[in-house]
Amino acid sequence: MEAVAEVGGSYAELSQTFRSRRTRSVAWRKAQLQAILKLLHDHEVQIFDALHQDLRKHPVESFRDEIGVVLKSANYSLSCVEKWMAPKKVPIPLLFFPSKGEVFPEPFGLVLIFSSWNFPISLSLEPLIGAISAGNTVILKPSDLAPACSSFLAKTIPLYLDSNAVKVIEGGMDIAEKLLQQKWDKIFFTGSPQVGRIVMSAAAKHLTPVTLELGGKCPTILDSLPNPSDIKVAAKRIAGGKWGPCNGQACIGIDYVLVEDRIASALIESLKKNINRFYGENVNNLENLSRIVNKQHFDRLRNLLDDPSVAASIVHGGSLDEKNLMIEPTILLNPPLDAEIMTEEIFGPLLPIITLNNIQESIEFLNSRPKPLAIYAFTKDETFKKQILTETSSGSVIFNDVMVQFVCDTLPFGGVGQSGFGRYHGKYSFDTFSHEKAVLQRSFFPELEPRYPPWNDFKMQFIRLAYRFDYFGLLLLLSGLKRTFA
Known part of the structure; x- marks a missing residue:
């Protein structure tokens, strides 16, 4: 009470x-x-x-x-x-x-x-x-x-x-x-x-x-970048964006990565180096990482990894510290697409990497799923950028970085579809x-007589022209006034 x-x-x-x-x-x-x-x-x-x-x-x-x-x-x-x-x-x-x-x-x-x-x-x-x-x-x-x-x-x-x-x-x-x-x-x-x-x-x-x-499952698309240093920068930003803000517990956090099969291993190795550098190598002594918010969410994330087919896809991490509610930054390579980890928002430090034959397939992959809050895409291909913008739908699109849109006051922040609606x-x-509130202030003069009955053919033509050609409608009005005062 x-x-x-x-x-x-x-x-x-x-x-x-x-x-x-x-x-x-x-x-x-x-x-x-x-x-x-x-x-x-x-x-x-x-x-x-x-x-x-x-x-x-x-x-x-x-x-x-x-x-x-x-x-x-x-x-x-x-x-x-x-x-x-x-x-x-x-x-x-x-x-x-x-x-x-x-x-x-x-x-x-x-x-x-x-x-x-x-x-x-x-x-x-x-x-x-x-x-x-x-x-x-x-x-x-x-x-x-x-x-x-x-x-x-x-x-x-x-x-x-x-x-x-x-x-x-x-x-x-x-x-x-x-x-x-x-x-x-x-x-x-x-x-x-x-x-x-x-x-x-x-x-x-x-x-x-x-x-x-x-929220939603925000994807990151990694195109084949010609310069090896660009891949290193992309991996650094992905690692910082995935695990840095609240250890993956962020609505605009990276949920999974789409990458061509031929560069997946290079990405994974670079991610591992950044994880060790940023956060450490031991789940019992991780630095600079937030903990999982509570036991319920910890158990939810653990259940995602308990699926044997998902566990088999782990290529880095996977250790858990239940006492301190910590989960090691974890990378998974090609977990089953029908597994819960790929159908529900992860909201935690687990990162699936999905390989494609051609990065163009990422467009169809995204369009077969609910609209995300954000799409992150690392690419220098202007045609591919345009394709992402015009052929996908999301709350926002960020090229060559992650999560920085949240701190840009001149851009709207918000979702679309299941990722929300409205912006701030x-x-x-x-x-x-x-x-x-719309405010329209008018004068008492002149008075436009064709807007009133009794109706006739002239008034019909006048109204037709007024809606079709606004300037011509004004000329007719002025012409009518001239006749009135002649």
Whole structure:
């Protein structure tokens, strides 16, 4: 009952705050963004500690993937929010002369944000930045699978941000269900497709717009690169991208690699060298790697490897440390395509490498599977690049690197199909949490008589021409005025 009262009371307070209209001012929005920057500055060490408790993240990884991401985003929004919230003039057809048109951004109102456990700071504060930049009131529900970070956000955010407009509510599925029973103006969810369906179903009862940031099996395509040093760079970036951010527990993480059979061995050897260099060789003493989030996820990953046909495909790694929830970076060569490791999102440190006779086959391979959140492709072939862009569908395409799109504020981030829908980051976050209201202002003169009955052939022809040739329609209007005043 206490949790129910907290949800209801917080919802009522947010409603009252939004109706007061104070969140619409540029001063309020900038003050909240500055507060986020101060929060990060004042509590950097505490954030490092919380991330280490939840996921054993190294401070450098924590700053790169969590604090730095939010600092950059908040500063960018702070410098642009006044421009974003200003009405935008739009061209109006001559037939409407004299008139003017604008697009007026306004906040949705009451926003609910569900964040994820794998990047519990950045995936909480990044959408929050967009929501408050757009002038909304917000309830943030952090993931209970990252309890230290959830507790930190719940205790710290009220000390810095407007506590009548931004609230953090902790809890598990029971609290999430209570939150979803309320009528929100916008819901933003980051997590699994399974839970995303529950969120969308609840939102449908109130016709609430939803942004779903999900995941999917993000492939990497490695073309035959003519320069051996290019393959080494590609392998280095693949190793850093696969195991570096949260040990493969990332929605945009590399799920598997497609490569021609003739260069697979060179790729594997290069990956092994980078694994040993970056992370170490002993599962009991791995460095710079996050742990698996909990026992349930650890067992899920272990079950993927327990399949004998999958285990037989391991060419590197495969060791597990159940006590510390660590799994060694593992490479598999051509596991069965119908095995669970190739049909479900891995979300862990296991990397299947699938060989093809010709890299062109990768297009058909991707198109036979659900649309991924991202496609990574290492190639210098401009024709092949164009083919990937035009013949596949994904949330994003990144050539010759991995995962860096997430920190680019000028590009939209989001999925398509089963990998989610909606987009955010930078201006796209502001747009996601705003309604673009169309405003058309007209004069009382002149009056276009052919728009009114009684109908006749002249009015039919006039309307036909006006829709077909707007400028000609204006000339007819002016001609009619001349006759009227002659």
